[in-house]
Amino acid sequence: xxxxxxxxxxxxxxxxxxxxxxxxxxxxxxxxxxxxxxxxxxxxxxxxxxxxxxxxxxxxxxxxxxxxxxxxxxxxxxxxxxxxxxxxxxxxxxxxxxxxxxxxxxxxxxx
Amino acid sequence: xxxxxxxxxxxxxxxxxxxxxxxxxxxxxxxxxxxxxxxxxxxxxxxxxxxxxxxxxxxxxxxxxxxxxxxxxxxxxxxxxxxxxxxxxxxxxxxxxxxxxxxxxxxxxxxxxxxxxxxxxxxxxxxxxxxxxxxxxxxxxxxxxxxxxxxxxxxxxxxxxxxxxxxxxxxxxxxxxxxxxxxxxxxxxxxxxxxxxxxxxxxxxxxxxxxxxxxxxxxxxxxxxxx
Numbered sequence: 001x002x003x004x005x006x007x008x009x010x011x012x013x014x015x016x017x018x019x020x021x022x023x024x025x026x027x028x029x030x031x032x033x034x035x036x037x038x039x040x041x042x043x044x045x046x047x048x049x050x051x052x053x054x055x056x057x058x059x060x061x062x063x064x065x066x067x068x069x070x071x072x073x074x075x076x077x078x079x080x081x082x083x084x085x086x087x088x089x090x091x092x093x094x095x096x097x098x099x100x101x102x103x104x105x106x107x108x109x110x111x
Numbered sequence: 112x113x114x115x116x117x118x119x120x121x122x123x124x125x126x127x128x129x130x131x132x133x134x135x136x137x138x139x140x141x142x143x144x145x146x147x148x149x150x151x152x153x154x155x156x157x158x159x160x161x162x163x164x165x166x167x168x169x170x171x172x173x174x175x176x177x178x179x180x181x182x183x184x185x186x187x188x189x190x191x192x193x194x195x196x197x198x199x200x201x202x203x204x205x206x207x208x209x210x211x212x213x214x215x216x217x218x219x220x221x222x223x224x225x226x227x228x229x230x231x232x233x234x235x236x237x238x239x240x241x242x243x244x245x246x247x248x249x250x251x252x253x254x255x256x257x258x259x260x261x262x263x264x265x266x267x268x269x270x271x272x273x274x275x276x277x278x279x280x281x282x283x284x285x286x287x288x289x290x291x292x293x294x295x296x297x298x299x300x301x302x303x304x305x306x307x308x309x310x311x312x313x314x315x316x317x318x319x320x321x322x323x324x325x326x327x328x329x330x331x332x333x334x335x336x337x338x
Contacts, residue, residue: 062210
């Protein structure tokens with residue numbers, strides 16, 4: 001088997017295992033990454049919401065926020081893990097498509 | 112390490128977009144000259160790897176989370192300029208589709224994770240590897256050291272960008288307008304957690320995959336071979 005094929009299989013395994021990145025922080029009661037708090041967390045941490053932050057925080061509304069479907073937040077770890085894997089598959093597919101398109105365009109223009 | 116919207120003032124996010132534009136153009140020009148058609152799949156694999164490894168949030172029990180980026184590994188595999196493009200694409204998809212990192216902070220996040228990280232990682236890997244043969248364990252160790260320092264370099268720059276905000280932008284009553292923590296909090300916290308925890312994850316991932324590639328096809332790791 002070509003080594004690239006093995007690497008794709010490795011990526012598939014990582015995709016299936018990706019919910020560990022969701023479930024383990026939950027299990028060990030670890031919160032958001034430093035500097036990536038939501039507005040209510042900021043309010044708790046510093047006692048107010050910085051005005052510019054409040055204004056800019058909602059500037060973009062992502063279709064699958066935090067790798068979970070909208071309204072799934074209360075569905076529990078099982079369903080959220082499924083959404084996480086789906087997000088990984090969709091994200092990898094779009095990333096690979098875009099980067100290989102760029103790669104092909106750059107390579108071709110040279111020839 | 113994905114700076115969300117609202118944590119950086121317009122000055123910082125604007126400057127870092129402005130800094131990234133010539134870097135992205137240079138990366139395209141260099142990749143155009145150096146990338147071979149058969150390396151395009153490797154570009155895709157590197158981008159996919161960076162995307163998915165960043166989803167593995169590692170918890171500090173009772174504290175925060177962080178993750179590896181895989182940027183040094185990408186740079187070793189396809190060169191730092193191609194890695195810059197691959198990681199940038201992953202970051203853009205994360206921001207647009209999943210709200211992981213702000214769209215106003217794509218310049219900043221790309222500067223830290225798609226520029227500083229792969230370049231520090233790549234040149235450190237080359238320096239520590241020296242002339243050792245492509246299958247040598249010294250190369251795997253070099254990859255781990257490079258990954259550790261590169262991730263911490265990116266964390267330090269992220270902390271700097273967070274930390275200068277209260278000084279740059281504050282209201283008359285002293286309240287911060289964007290990130291509320293200054294350098295004295297941002298640097299020790301972000302750098303500390305990456306030095307103690309997440310840097311080791313990046314080091315292990317980088318070294319282990321390089322070791323695996325050495326056993327599978329060491330030509331991928333030849334100095335100047337795959338780029």
